[in-house]
Amino acid sequence: MFIRxxxxxxxxxxxxxxxxxxxxxxxxxxxTAALSVSLDVGDRLAREFRSLGANLLVTPQxxxxxxxxxxxxxxxxxxxxYLPESDLGKLKTIFWRNNIVAFAPMVQIxxxxxxxxxxxxxxxxxxxxxxxEVSLPGGGTFSTGVTKxxxxxxxxxxxxxxxxxxxxxxxxxxxxxxxKVGDFLSIATGEVxxxxxxxxxxxxxxxxxxxxxxxxxxxxxxxxxxxxxxxYRKLYVSALTKPEDDFGRRDPAxxxxxxxxxxxxxxxxxxxxxxxxxxxxxxxxxxxxxxxxGEGAILTRVRSLLWLVxxxxxxxxxxxxxxxxxxxxxxxxTEIGLMKALGAASGTVGFLLAAEQLLLALVGGAVGxxxxxxxxxxxxxxxxxxxxxxSFLVLGVIIGLAAVVxxxxxxxxxxxASRFEPASILRGE
Amino acid sequence: MPDRKMFWRIIRRLLAANRGRLFVILLALGAGAxxxxxxxxxxxxxxxxLTTEFRVFGANVIIAPRDSRGSTSATLHQSILQRIPTRxxxxxxxxxxxxxxxxxxxxxxxxRPQDVPSKPTPVVLAGYSTDIYRKLLPSRTLESSQPTGWTxxxxxYAGSNVARRLNxxxxxxxxxxxxxxxxxxxxxxxxxxxxxxxxxxxxxxxxxxxxxxELIQKLxxxxxxxxxxxxxxxxxxxxxSAYIASLQKNLPDxxxxxxxxxxxGEAKIYNRISGILSATVGLVLLLTALCVMAAMTNVAMxxxxxxxxxxAIGGATRRVLRLFLAEAALLGLTGGILGAAVGILLSMxxxxxxxxxxxxxxxxxxxxxxxxxxxxxxxxAYPLRRLANIRPxxxxxxxx
Numbered sequence: 061m062f063i064r065x066x067x068x069x070x071x072x073x074x075x076x077x078x079x080x081x082x083x084x085x086x087x088x089x090x091x092t093a094a095l096s097v098s099l100d101v102g103d104r105l106a107r108e109f110r111s112l113g114a115n116l117l118v119t120p121q122x123x124x125x126x127x128x129x130x131x132x133x134x135x136x137x138x139x140x141x142y143l144p145e146s147d148l149g150k151l152k153t154i155f156w157r158n159n160i161v162a163f164a165p166m167v168q169i170x171x172x173x174x175x176x177x178x179x180x181x182x183x184x185x186x187x188x189x190x191x192x193e194v195s196l197p198g199g200g201t202f203s204t205g206v207t208k209x210x211x212x213x214x215x216x217x218x219x220x221x222x223x224x225x226x227x228x229x230x231x232x233x234x235x236x237x238x239x240k241v242g243d244f245l246s247i248a249t250g251e252v253x254x255x256x257x258x259x260x261x262x263x264x265x266x267x268x269x270x271x272x273x274x275x276x277x278x279x280x281x282x283x284x285x286x287x288x289x290x291x292y293r294k295l296y297v298s299a300l301t302k303p304e305d306d307f308g309r310r311d312p313a314x315x316x317x318x319x320x321x322x323x324x325x326x327x328x329x330x331x332x333x334x335x336x337x338x339x340x341x342x343x344x345x346x347x348x349x350x351x352x353x354g355e356g357a358i359l360t361r362v363r364s365l366l367w368l369v370x371x372x373x374x375x376x377x378x379x380x381x382x383x384x385x386x387x388x389x390x391x392x393x394t395e396i397g398l399m400k401a402l403g404a405a406s407g408t409v410g411f412l413l414a415a416e417q418l419l420l421a422l423v424g425g426a427v428g429x430x431x432x433x434x435x436x437x438x439x440x441x442x443x444x445x446x447x448x449x450x451s452f453l454v455l456g457v458i459i460g461l462a463a464v465v466x467x468x469x470x471x472x473x474x475x476x477a478s479r480f481e482p483a484s485i486l487r488g489e
Numbered sequence: 490m491p492d493r494k495m496f497w498r499i500i501r502r503l504l505a506a507n508r509g510r511l512f513v514i515l516l517a518l519g520a521g522a523x524x525x526x527x528x529x530x531x532x533x534x535x536x537x538x539l540t541t542e543f544r545v546f547g548a549n550v551i552i553a554p555r556d557s558r559g560s561t562s563a564t565l566h567q568s569i570l571q572r573i574p575t576r577x578x579x580x581x582x583x584x585x586x587x588x589x590x591x592x593x594x595x596x597x598x599x600x601r602p603q604d605v606p607s608k609p610t611p612v613v614l615a616g617y618s619t620d621i622y623r624k625l626l627p628s629r630t631l632e633s634s635q636p637t638g639w640t641x642x643x644x645x646y647a648g649s650n651v652a653r654r655l656n657x658x659x660x661x662x663x664x665x666x667x668x669x670x671x672x673x674x675x676x677x678x679x680x681x682x683x684x685x686x687x688x689x690x691x692x693x694x695x696x697x698x699x700x701x702x703e704l705i706q707k708l709x710x711x712x713x714x715x716x717x718x719x720x721x722x723x724x725x726x727x728x729x730s731a732y733i734a735s736l737q738k739n740l741p742d743x744x745x746x747x748x749x750x751x752x753x754g755e756a757k758i759y760n761r762i763s764g765i766l767s768a769t770v771g772l773v774l775l776l777t778a779l780c781v782m783a784a785m786t787n788v789a790m791x792x793x794x795x796x797x798x799x800x801a802i803g804g805a806t807r808r809v810l811r812l813f814l815a816e817a818a819l820l821g822l823t824g825g826i827l828g829a830a831v832g833i834l835l836s837m838x839x840x841x842x843x844x845x846x847x848x849x850x851x852x853x854x855x856x857x858x859x860x861x862x863x864x865x866x867x868x869x870a871y872p873l874r875r876l877a878n879i880r881p882x883x884x885x886x887x888x889x
Binding site for chain 1: 783
């Protein structure tokens with residue numbers, strides 16, 4: 061009998077039910093879309109922030125004080141300490157290995173450069189990986205290099221291959237010395253006794269930084285020229301991190317064991333630095349605050365902004381749905397009166413109406429959820445090129461919200477309806 | 490005109506007839522209007538605010554002497570700082586002049602002779618023209634102290650790496666200059682500094698000692714000269730590149746170049762964030778409108794009895810419809826005016842919660858959201874048109 065009453069109510073007034081259901085579905089669609097996008101946006105944006113470059117810098121602990129002005133280190137190659145290149149594969153064995161997006165070791169020395177048919181000039185020589193396959197201790201390789209850590213570097217031509225006699229010239233240095241792609245130049249370090257075999261220029265680099273005035277070669281070439289085979293002086297690491305809060309800023313040395321565990325199980329930039337330090341002996345890992353803290357501040361802002369928008373959409377959806385379910389109860393006064401006149405208790409009537417509303421909430425919520433997921437996919441695809449990940453949390457929240465909102469929306473009119481005098485309603489008063 | 494008087498009287502009665510329903514409608518419309526205006530206002534403000542947030546990345550543009558990249562020999566004249574505009578739109582531009590020098594530094598071992606290296610070490614000294622520079626660079630202060638009896642000119646800050654290498658602490662005093670302690674020492678190229686603080690920056694600044702610009706100019710015999718000027722230009726990517734172009738035109742003797750790492754990275758992030766913000770706000774507004782409309786339609790559909798009665802006593806379909814649409818417009822206006830005002834206050838408060846500064850109310854947002862609310866209200870009542878073919882008798886018999 062109960063089911064028949066509910067089914068009857070749906071089939072008798074399909075248009076009304078459709079309208080209430082539509083309001084519900086639309087409201088829940090907004091909520092789903094906004095919720096999926098804001099749940100996902102932190103991870104997506106954290107990846108975007110990597111376009112600003114590395115957020116960790118590894119240097120030898122025993123290093124002498126760098127004399128670095130405007131990105132150029134004026135120390136001679138034989139001053140200061142170096143770190144072994146062979147350890148680099150270990151970076152992908154740390155607890156946060158999947159958060160390490162890219163890294164690039166560097167050797168920077170002052171060199172004498174002689175372009176074909178030109179004069180000797182002094183400039184800085186940078187040796188690094190363009191695109192390098194690092195073999196990992198557990199097997200497999202990881203492809204990384206400056207093309208990944210410094211995505212703003214633009215190259216006209218192509219990057220050198222490993223250990224070839226090829227080089228890339230910074231745009232400023234190239235224009236000053238009239239160097240073009242395909243030219244040859246000789247590179248020497250220290251006292252020049254004879255002119256070394258020339259290297260081929262295969263690309264012109266534009267970076268907007270000090271590299272514009274440098275000559276860039278593969279790491280191995282620079283190591284040979286600096287006489288520091290298998291060693292590097294600086295390592296840039298680009299890692300995905302969680303913005304630091306007060307807890308993340310604490311010094312791990314002062315933490316209790318359980319706090320230390322919680323701290324190292326959160327991808328704060330400082331805890332990633334800490335775990336890198338443990339696999340690279342003799343290394344000093346520093347957080348590039350300029351990048352890391354800027355990223356943290358902006359991510360936190362954007363996240364809270366999006367949560368507000370989501371909250372606003374949930375509120376709007378709740379109000380609209382509440383209003384439409386309230387309206388659908390108000391208009392059924394006559395029916396309620398009739399049921400009561402026929403001997404139904406107030407509780408039974410309320411239960412019947414609540415069941416109807418819940419059924420509507422379930423169907424409307426489900427339709428709205430699918431609609432919202434589609435919308436979220438569209439938005440994610442348009443902006444980040446990747447659809448947000450599916451989350452059961454959103455489904456639960458949406459169905460729950462739909463049920464609560466419809467019940468709350470109809471609760472007040474239902475209470476009033478249960479106090480109706482059947483006689484006066486039936487008389488049309 | 491009696492006809493108009495009658496019209497308003499009917500409207501008044503329609504509105505007063507059912508307080509509960511009036512409340513539900515106003516709540517739905519008002520909430521829609523509040524959310525519309527709050528989001529619109531916040532969105533405009535947030536994009537602008539975001540560009541100023543980027544200032545934590547430090548300088549994004551450099552002015553360098555021409556043909557001097559990578560060398561420290563060429564310098565700029567200090568007067569260039571006055572030729573840089575201080576504002577772009579309503580945003581402030583931060584600029585700082587820097588003069589670099591590599592000099593010998595020795596710690597005054599008077600207080601603790603045993604643990605301080607006595608030999609002078611070469612260190613990069615950075616003279617900076619304004620204190621904003623250090624405040625803009627995100628850093629963590631490791632040690633700090635209050636100077637007593639030192640002039641402003643002889644205060645300095647050490648980077649964390651320098652402090653570690655030289656075993657330096659706040660409150661120490663430093664000797665800086667050329668040929669410290671040797672036979673060639675010259676009083677005119679030496680000075681003493683008080684270490685006011687030690688900061689960690691995580692960049693090359695950790696290897697620098699920050700000193701007063703005039704002090705280093707005096708020691709280097711480069712009065713009024715700068716190595717480089719660093720600028721932080723706020724604004725959208727387009728505004729920044731336009732500004733760089735105009736600045737280069739004003740400063741033909743120097744080279745203005747963006748630090749691509751930051752200008753490009755910021756542009757990318759700005760576009761993503763403003764895209765995601767516009768998309769979500771657009772989505773929320775569209776669907777909020779649809780929700781409110783659906784709710785309004787539901788409320789309007791139950792007015793069958795009223796329509797039937799009006800037609801029974803001789804109201805033309807057109808006039809009846811006009812009455813209901815006028816009622817809806819009036820409701821939209823009231824709901825809109827109230828809701829939008831609440832929404833703007835809400836957005837100011839939200840702006841304060843997110844960015845720490847109340848969002849500036851944009852006047853254009855107010856009429857736009859009121860107009861949108863009215864449109865939604867009328868569109869929500871429009872399905873009443875279908876009630877035009879209601880037969881009054883059927884309504885009264887309770888059949889429809």
